Amino acid sequence: MEPITTITGTSVPIMKDNIDTDQLIPKQFLKNILKVGYGRHLFFDWRYNKDGSPNADFILNRPERQGAEILIAGDNFGCGSSREHAVWALKDYGFKVVIAGGFSDIFYMNSTKNGFLAIKLPRDQRETLAAAPADAKITVDLPNQEVRYDGQTFPFDIDPLWKHKFVNGLDDIAITMQYEDQIEAYESKIPQF
Amino acid sequence: MSQTMFDKIWNQHVITGNAGEPQLIYVDLHLLHEVTSPQAFEGLRENHRKVRRTDKTFATMDHNVPTEDIFNVKDKISRLQIDTLGKNAKEFGVRLAGMGDEDQGIIHVIGPQLGLTQPGMVIVCGDSHTATHGAFGSIAFGIGTSEVEHVLATQTIWQTKPKTMGIHVHGELPHGIYAKDIIMGLIAREGVSFGTGYAVEFYGDTIDRMSMEERMTLCNMCIEGGAKMGAMKPDQKTFDYVAGRKYAPKNMEKAIQYWQQFYTDDESAFDTTLDMDVTELAPFVSWGTNPGMAVPVDQPFPEIKNEDDRKAYEYVGLHPGQKAPEIPIEFAFFGSCTNGRLSDLKIAASILKGHHIAPQVTALVVPGSRTIKHEAEKLGLDKIFKDAGCEWREPGCSACLGMNPDQVPAGVHCASTSNRNFEGRQGAGSRTHLASPAMVAEAAINGHFVDIRKVGVA
Structure with a gap:
């Protein structure tokens, strides 16, 4: 996995609450056996008209919002499936x-x-970010756990284990395999019936 | 200090890590289906890893399976996913209820049916409705594909222990009101994210009286309230349900003795509690585009309070102040991991018996598993459904999410026993109205919802 430290880029605000994973990627695009190639179907139902043409009103399709790396959203993001x-x-x-x-x-x-x-950031801070012009850069500084924009600094929480993994780009399975002895010891104690 | 059932099961499964941080948890049962597993197996292959415990892993095809002719998978990519799971199961030695197998069905239906699901277990599956299995007094939750790969390789998963929420459900359920109405009523009252970060446990006299199948319905939809797991303590009903099934313990006495340790000491052990009195509960129907947008059948749809409400009304083509009986129903779906079990089909059939569905309605009946289909046929339920004008199909997830050809046409209102009324869920432009099997049966007959309390239920 690619290590992540600091991300500086432009943003797209979609401040709707409860954006579910059916909206992020509808079921007809789950029929793949790869991990890549899903980007063109992101927000499919909002992003494209019925005839397949881009919906010009949807923010992701606006020319000035192309190339954004930071998505600003509402509450309960990614619910559902x-x-x-x-x-x-x-x-x-x-x-x-x-x-x-x-x-x-x-x-x-x-x-x-x-x-x-x-x-996770509180609503007022997200509204500040959401109001940023399309060409404004926002910085997400993971080591220092803060989001910086226009002279303002918004601190955020992250579990130290996840942070360690992000910053070092570590593979979970390889980490877990270091606990093989403990897993085996656990298995030897599982009751049999 | 008093502990919850959840604490007891969790603590027993910790391999390493401290409370409050991600901990490595042992997995007793890993269920797989064809949609969220191919990339996981591919990851194992790339890294020359194998499935650590094939004896704790079980797979089936459910999401993509056509329900008319299961062997005629017209969609190429659906077929690719189905074939890929078959190949992966064979290559990695994973048990599989394959296409046409008697044990095939919706993964959350066959786990309990085969006796794989047992109390005190940690159960995971790459599917959010894994919460269903909590009904047996287990920790059961949905995971993503990377986690599927991780569990395949290590039989463990990294998780931060959630907080616990006790939900006291009490009172006699009124005539015509079911587990589905309890969970829909709860989510309508508390919202679609009240359970985020919590493991839910239901308790109280209403729960004690419920059948295992009703308990599964209740736990199944916990995820629609944001809780990735729901459960209740195992009791004699649980033990009786498990006993004698294909993968049930050989030594039930010893198993029961072990399972009896899993209960919550007292209410003070929960981080938070909710109370739900069901004595006055009404049948619920969803009007909008998330399961929290639901009202009792005799109550008007709410005013528009925000942009989400406005968009939802626009999508479903309804407006505030209308009531559920005014929704023009042209499609009815009986099935899913929420309400596709034998007791659900029996309730629907008891209402449809001697009636015919309205001429404008298309109704699909999709049993949760092949065994349920065969049991229903032995009872003659298939004939009742067919005589009523419904289509009697092969098992699968079907129109709950329309990954197979079973889709609700755009603009059509569907009365559905499933769990999600998201935009486009049952097909592009489809308008889903969630309700209990009894309510959906009445809606199919009448072409609109009716208050089941006023018609009487067999």
Whole structure:
């Protein structure tokens, strides 16, 4: 996994609450056996008209919002289905971080597995960020746990274990395999009936 | 200090890590389906890893399976996913209830049915409705594909222990009101994220009286309230349900003795509690685009309070002040991991018996598993459904999420026993109205919802 330290980039605000994973990536695009290629289907139902043309009103399609790396969203982001494709789609589109009021537990865990930062900030701070002009740069500084924009600094929390993994780009399975002895010892004590 | 059932099971499964931080938890049962597993197996292959405990892993195909002719998978990519799971199961030695197998069905239906789901276990699956298995007094939750790969390789998972929420459900359920109405009523009252970060446990006299199948319905939809797990303590009903099933313990006496340790000492052990009195509960119907947007059948849809409400009304083509009986129903779906079990089909059939669905309604009946289908056929339920004008199908997830050909057309209102009414969930532009099987049966007959309390239930 790519290590993540500091991300500086432009943003897209979609401040709706309860953006579910069916909206992030509808089911017809789950029929793949790869982890890449989902970006063009991100927010599919909002992003494209019925005839397949881009919906010009949807913020992701505006010319000045292209190339954004930071998504600013409402509360309870990523609720619903467990599909990890939602994180793959955000990442494949080019987003590196989503800043929301909160995340569903499964979405959050999926983001930690894919080097995709999910940061919680209160609404007033997110509204400040959401009002940023399309060409304004926002900085997400993971080592210092703060978001910086226009001279303002917003600190955020992250579990030290997840932070360690992000900053070092570590593979979970390799980490866990170091505990093989303990796993075996546990297994020898499982009651049999 | 008093402990919750959840604490007891969790603590027993910790391999390493301190409370408050991510801990490495042992997994007793890992369930797989074809949609969220291919990338996980691919990851194992790339890294030359194998499945650590094939004896604790079980797979089936459910999401993509066509329900008319299961062997005629027309969609190429659906077929690729189905075939890929078959190949992966064979290559890695994972037990599989494959296409056409008697044990095939929705993964959350067959786990309990086969006796794989047992009290005191940690159960995971790459599917958010894994919460269903909590009904047996286990810790059961949905995971993402990277976690599926991790569990396949290590039989463990990193998790931060959630807080615990006790929900006291008490009182006699009124005539015509079911577990589905309890969970829909709870989410309508508390919102779609009240459970985020919590493991929920239901308790109280209402829960004690419920059948295992009703308990599964209740736990199944906990995720729609944000809680990734829901559970209740195992009791004699739980033990009786498990006993004698294909993968049940050989020594039930010893197993029961072990399982009896899993209960919450007292209410003070929960981080927070909620109270739900069901004596006056009404049948619920969802009007909007998330499961919290639901009202009792006799109550008007709410005023528009925010942009989400406005968008939801626009999407479903309804407006504030209308009531559920005014929704023009043209589709009915009976099935899913929420309400696709035998007792659900029996309730729906008891209402449909001797009636015919309204001419404008298309109704699909999709049993939760092949075994349920065969049991229902032995009872003649298939004939009742067919005589009523419903289509009797093969098992699968079907129109709950329409990954197979079973989709609700755009603009059509569907009365559905499933769990999610998200935009486009049952098909692009589909308008889903969640309700209990009894309510959906009445809606299919009448072409609109009716208050089940006023018609009487068999």
